[in-house]
Amino acid sequence: MTEFSFSVVLEPQPDGGFTVSVPALPEVVTEGDTEAEALANAEEAIRAILAYRRDNGLTIPDDADPKIRRVTVAA
Template structure:
């Protein structure tokens, strides 16, 4: 699965701020581009875990599955 992310230099503190617009509230940061990308990957995974947990709690008989494109 691919997500677009928005990477912006942090002009006040240095490093980079990064967010995933497809997942509201999914933000991270890093001192380098590579660190910021690694951190947003983790934030995306955690956000998806939370969304899946909430979906399962609302509809316990439904199954959440992954499909590769």
């Protein structure tokens, strides 16, 4: 079995809980009530997407190197 490692973006939500996205796999967006639950859900979603991609002959991309920047605008 091949191991893959992907960067994830963990965002706390204003009303509680966390949302997780995976820049290299844009189809993976999940959430959880705690950071641990959100990351566990992300692992499960990543496994499902990798299996789908493998089963359908789609490439599995390399990890993305997300850059987080702050943009300030007046509106």
